[in-house]
Amino acid sequence: MAAFNYYSTSVVTEHGQVLQWARRLDPRLEDAPHDVEERFVMTAFSSNSMASLSTRGEVFVEGRNYCGMLGVGDPVGLLLRTRIPQTSFGGRMVHQIGMGTQHSIVLASGNVFTAGCGAFGRLGHGNAVSVAEFKRVEALANVTVGFVAAGLSSSSVIADGRVYTFGRNACGELGFVQSSCSLLPHCLPEYSDSPAVVVSMGKHSMAAVHENGELYAWGDNSLGQLGLGDGVSRDTPTLVSCKPVVTVSCGLDHMLALTKHGDVYCCGNHYDRSTDKAGYSQATSVLVRVEGMPAAVSVSAGRGQRFAAVTTEGRLYMWDVNSVPTMFPLRARVGLYNHAIATEHVLAFAMLLHRRLGHESRLSALPEELVRRVLDKTKSWPAGPVGTLEGVARLLGGAAVTRAP
Numbered sequence: 001m002a003a004f005n006y007y008s009t010s011v012v013t014e015h016g017q018v019l020q021w022a023r024r025l026d027p028r029l030e031d032a033p034h035d036v037e038e039r040f041v042m043t044a045f046s047s048n049s050m051a052s053l054s055t056r057g058e059v060f061v062e063g064r065n066y067c068g069m070l071g072v073g074d075p076v077g078l079l080l081r082t083r084i085p086q087t088s089f090g091g092r093m094v095h096q097i098g099m100g101t102q103h104s105i106v107l108a109s110g111n112v113f114t115a116g117c118g119a120f121g122r123l124g125h126g127n128a129v130s131v132a133e134f135k136r137v138e139a140l141a142n143v144t145v146g147f148v149a150a151g152l153s154s155s156s157v158i159a160d161g162r163v164y165t166f167g168r169n170a171c172g173e174l175g176f177v178q179s180s181c182s183l184l185p186h187c188l189p190e191y192s193d194s195p196a197v198v199v200s201m202g203k204h205s206m207a208a209v210h211e212n213g214e215l216y217a218w219g220d221n222s223l224g225q226l227g228l229g230d231g232v233s234r235d236t237p238t239l240v241s242c243k244p245v246v247t248v249s250c251g252l253d254h255m256l257a258l259t260k261h262g263d264v265y266c267c268g269n270h271y272d273r274s275t276d277k278a279g280y281s282q283a284t285s286v287l288v289r290v291e292g293m294p295a296a297v298s299v300s301a302g303r304g305q306r307f308a309a310v311t312t313e314g315r316l317y318m319w320d321v322n323s324v325p326t327m328f329p330l331r332a333r334v335g336l337y338n339h340a341i342a343t344e345h346v347l348a349f350a351m352l353l354h355r356r357l358g359h360e361s362r363l364s365a366l367p368e369e370l371v372r373r374v375l376d377k378t379k380s381w382p383a384g385p386v387g388t389l390e391g392v393a394r395l396l397g398g399a400a401v402t403r404a405p
Helices: 343-353 368-378 390-395
Strands: 002-004 008-012 018-022 040-045 049-054 059-064 078-084 094-099 103-108 111-116 131-136 145-150 154-159 162-168 181-187 196-201 205-210 215-219 234-240 245-250 254-259 264-268 296-302 306-311 316-320
Touching: 002 040, 002 296, 002 306, 008 040, 040 094, 049 094, 094 390, 103 145, 103 154, 111 145, 145 196, 145 390, 154 196, 162 196, 196 390, 205 245, 205 254, 245 390, 254 296, 254 306
Parallel strands: 094 145, 196 245, 245 296
Antiparallel strands: 002 008, 008 018, 040 049, 049 059, 059 078, 094 103, 103 111, 111 131, 145 154, 154 162, 162 181, 196 205, 205 215, 215 234, 245 254, 254 264, 296 306, 306 316
């Protein structure tokens, strides 16, 4: 996956390095290793801050420390790259990180920790008080959280297949209309028979992908960013006509969806090739396939109408409101976990270890070298039963791509 803000872009390579560069799409740009001592899993951006998650489950932060959002305990204005001690998360391994404009959210072994600006209750602690150190969200202590997301001034998690939201509710992005904000995590009423696996938050909109491939969206729809065919905002989860979806990413006023076949769809404020102009039109208020984009495994909708997708071969494609997808010339493939197995061995390994495909094969039936390489590549993957971190796996590009013949 790619992460970006207005100014910078970052990706994690197959070797676990974080590459970061300026916004301008320049083929001559040299990508330099962000850190050569650590191996990383993912990165997250806010407007002027960045967080990186290592394969050891440790969090590194840098940049502007608005309201203490970097969680270092001291609200300094500008912070150089700093490791957050795991004691900040009760000694737990961190599995996912998310960043809003002035707050951060962390998933650590089923527990949620937040730091930064507390306005509108976006930290989930029952008040609007800002905190400069990561603090556990006690209201979620009795559920097992498997995915987290941060919006402009709100937050969301998935716990036991249910969606919880908290923070600002300017346009119905929390999924209810009772108040303008929620100081504590609010569990949305069941709206699907299938459990949620991925959530994403934009400026004032939100989307959720469910295990059965359904995509729901709600909140601000003034620019058609919910993909519902109109410009009417929604305050409850509404089914989007696009299936089967494996992951979704919400930007400021646009949305990207990825299907199980690797097709990328977009809606909202993006480049509309049918009218050759940017901006809202009937064509952009529904999800339309992004032309010229090869089969992808992950998508990212950034701030400022920016888009990115990573292909099945680990190539990064980027585009913005006035351009079409273009492969960015990186020297390494993108994605730490989606290239561990050679193509000819994928099915055999999946049949052995993936519960959805059964357990008919025996470990000894696979080549010894294959087993050794696979175990070496995946030894740092978050532990736990298959499916516990399904959303995180999809976020990082772990969703299977099955192109229709």
